[in-house]
Amino acid sequence: MNETPVLADGPAAAVARPARGGLRKGVAAAAERAGVAGALALLVIVFSVSAPYFLTVDNLLDVARQISVTAILGAGLTLVIMTAGIDLSVGSAVGVTAFVAVRLSVGGAPAAAAVAAALAAGLLVGAVNGVLVARLRLAAFIVTLAALTYLRGLTYVGTDGKTLFSTTLGYAWLGHGTVLGVPVPVVVMVAVFAAGWYLLNRTVFGRWVHAVGGNAEAARLAGIPVRRVLAGVYVLSGLCAGIGGVIASARLQSAVPDLGTGYELSAIAAVVLGGTSLLGGKGSLVGTLAGAAIIGVLVNGLTLLDVSTFYQQIIQGVVIVLAVVLDRLRTRGATEVNP
Template sequence: MKQTTALGDPRPAGRAHGGRIRRGIAPAADQAGMAGALIALVLVFAATAPHFLTVDNLLDVARQISVTAILGAGLTFVIMAAGIDLSVGSAVGVTALFAVWPAIEGFPPAIAVLAAIAAGLLIGALNGVLVARLRLDAFIVTLAALTYLRGVTYVGTGGKTLFSTTLGYAWIGNGTVLGVPVPVVIMVLVFAAGWYLLNRTVFGRWVHAVGGNAEAARLAGIPVQRVLTCVYVISGLCAGIGGVIASARLQSAVPDLGTGYELSAIAAVVLGGTSLMGGKGSLVGTLLGAAIIGVLVNGMTLLDVSSFYQQIIQGAVIVLAVAVDRLRVHGRPAPGTAA
């Protein structure tokens, strides 16, 4: 006798259960492979780069990847829902401006931080409404946002750096908790909250379903438009957090702050196993992907590799990540078929 499974799956319960097991094994295998690649990279640089394998340097790597990783956490939700957000780098610049300006004007640090978070949420909500409600192409919407948000930052700063030596929330970027940099602590908290939301809530299952097949999800009663709006709001929230950390570290709002962050964040997400086609992904994988990129950049810097060559190598890593994602997609069995 057949039983209807979650989201109206008409397959026999045993076969559906077997499918869930296979879907669980595949991400675990991807994450194990990513962890192995990270360990191998660490061992290579430990043997070749001076002072790489020291506590101070490894903490510095973690601090350096914190903003990119947090942006990647938000992008994981968006890409899993078969969307894209190219505006996160520019959103970091805008939210940094919204944090630094109130602080310079004498507002309490909490107000400055909340202003940045609110700006990030607003940016994400606008992208989400345009994509989900008006059904505009996500690539075009967020590409346009990348451009006009950068313009907002230049207008707001007058093209100059807004700097303060008494920034009230500077400890967020430069402080430590029990010897661990505060940005790293925030990064861990963001990923923990994101992991719970994605893997232990109904909303997380909805994100998987919408990314896998939005029309089937709609027919199953899932509020697709609301889910799509929410994932962009989450991305905007992460951009706001990233803007606070980046501006706190620099104690300033820089007109071009965040330029290129979106590429590094997307690379971390895809490198971590999240499919650009949607429906499949992992926050653990995103964190591993960000760590690989951070270790690679840090190791090359310690080896005195030219920044020009570093850009070439990072670009090659992004191409490799997309190629691997495409191979995973084409190698995946069709729904309802035997593995």
Template sequence: MNLKLYKTYFIKFQSLIALFVICLLISLLSDKFLTVSNGWNVMRQISVNVCISVGMTLIVLTAGIDLSVGSVLALCGAITAGLLSDGIGIMPVDLYIGFTLLGAILVGLFCGTFIGGFNGWVITRFNVPPFVATLAMLTIARGLTLLYTEGHPISGLGENFAYIGTGWLLGVPVPVWISALVVVAAVIITNKTRLGRYIYAIGGNESASRLSGINIGRVKIIVYAIAGGLAAIGGLMVTSRLDSAQPNAGVSYELDSIAAVVIGGASLSGGKGTILGTVLGAIIIGVLNNGLVLLNVSPFWQQVVKGMVILLAVIIDKSNAKSR
């Protein structure tokens, strides 16, 4: 009985245990890890992944997946930077439309939300598998980013915009505040709203949810739209931090977000997972990335280690599911 109880607690807190072990090992190997400046550096770095991963969690809870978030991040960041830097020029009528900082940000967020909603519409309207639909959007959004930027960075975006990614508020980096607000909003949605209950229900049993009167298509479109909007927020933070919109921004970010979701305990089969678990998964990924950099591990080996961690997390999840 005691052994079974211990196993239950281990399964429940396995992500925390993994984070503790990783921190312990890295701190023993590098004296630069357990410092205040490095701690804030890690939190600033994971803020983007937290925002993207929260959206990915909502999708995974419905038994879906979104491979386009990295490309959407890049496209929305580029659009915001382009509008802020150059506005819109309509040459035939000699018309120029300038954008304020708020206006450019709102357009960027709208584009991300629209693309996400379009993904959801394609998936539900034409019954396209989420993997295929979002893989296509990954290529489309990346191509549009390259077309919009002509393959060149868009730089010189001003101090006010840079504050989003590099500023501090009450002693805490602004990106950390933004990601914290996103997490709080997502926790409220999943735990306290009808939409949250519908999301879990669809992931648990889509057929039963349909029979109970839930509008499956509408919920999925909303969920994918939220994920697209959060990818756009991530794009704003990345572009602001670099003071430049890079055409290749966000490459492989979808892998980090999926890793955070899986490590955080969510099931790729849908219906199981929490926002706070995903945040913990994002912290583990961030600490792992930071530690590998501090230990001067080759970037190529970093990809290998990250892939092994994802595989191990999935294996553990499947093993725990069989035990339950």
């Protein structure tokens, strides 16, 4: 009699728990394995059937070119998010670096100098963010939110709120040229991801990024220079924004005051869709590329199907929520692995 209440619940709980855990683990594992690639394949199949023009070389190259800037921003952001940080300033950084490049070109600077100056501006933006986050230990969200605001303001001041055109932009080839039939922005995007992959997987710095994101305190005690790693990822994110600014301005042959507005959100969506955990430690550049492709294919396919841009936004938002749900399932699976 004494033991009845305890015993009655014991076995029942013991049976119910593994069953629930097993199902959840199964879903999580399936989501992790098939997640991005599966979703991308599914979208491609759906649009290939419903929109005949979708599955053509021209259209797919067009999609790749359209996602190039977001994807490049996503590459830098992947590193930042892997350290459990965030960089909200990349969209505004695209605007300001694009302005730097166009302004110098209009002023007569050689194309190489204009591009180099834009990249340097990107590095500077990243360095400021990095120092504030790593040295002064400010919250990355606030630091980069502030940067988003002041960089946009700088761009407005620089352009005086007007679009700065250049019909003879020296580096226009970076936006319009092709290499062996592949648009240059796509080539640059692939190069950025290749370099990023090498950095993340074949250098000590890359191991440190994984380590700092996975367990910052353990990294510190292991003698890893945590602050330098943190500052480094923001600098790299700024560099990616600079590359994005060059390509975006080359595409437009102008510096538009609100160029890049909202790009940070698409880039973050791509990173999360790609399976990088917002909690840090886990991430993949290949995933980010696939995540950007999902967003690009979705927009392209829906446009081909004549879905209004209003609805497109709704669908994109739902896709982002689904991505976060996937992230949740994945991290829950991970905590179950580590007792």
